[in-house]
Amino acid sequence: MRRLHITVGIILVISGIAIAQAEKSINDKDLGLSKTSVFEVPTPEPFDYNEAFPGTSKILPRAYLGAPPQIPHTIEMFTPVTAANNACLACHDKPDLIGKKAAGQPTPAPLSHYTDLRRKPDKVGNKLSGARFLCIQCHVPQGKVKPLVGNTF
Numbered sequence: 001m002r003r004l005h006i007t008v009g010i011i012l013v014i015s016g017i018a019i020a021q022a023e024k025s026i027n028d029k030d031l032g033l034s035k036t037s038v039f040e041v042p043t044p045e046p047f048d049y050n051e052a053f054p055g056t057s058k059i060l061p062r063a064y065l066g067a068p069p070q071i072p073h074t075i076e077m078f079t080p081v082t083a084a085n086n087a088c089l090a091c092h093d094k095p096d097l098i099g100k101k102a103a104g105q106p107t108p109a110p111l112s113h114y115t116d117l118r119r120k121p122d123k124v125g126n127k128l129s130g131a132r133f134l135c136i137q138c139h140v141p142q143g144k145v146k147p148l149v150g151n152t153f
Helices: 002-023
Strands: 121-122
Touching: none
Parallel strands: none
Antiparallel strands: none
């Protein structure tokens, strides 16, 4: 009989713990930073990129200190960018103008783009580093779009 009382007591304690845990469950809207359900997939609004022709638009501000500059013109006619076909270099590959931004002239690629940071970090070449051919990996065209979520960065 005593064994039955102990078993029933254990079952009641376990049931009480399970009920208490069920009441303390976390709502899926409280799991992340976004105040929407984790199961909701936000759909961005349609937007257009800047259609300005190269050389006709102003330089865009950087998102933060050290951020790569945004592309202020359309890149539709310059893609796809490959190691063998990079139309960006026609205007921006000017090693003799590094650090010298002239009004009305394309911004030259910076010194870091002519340095092989893996093999020879102290040597600056006069040819673009092979690791730097894919410009749109870091530099993005500016789109006319509202942020998908708020940002205080």
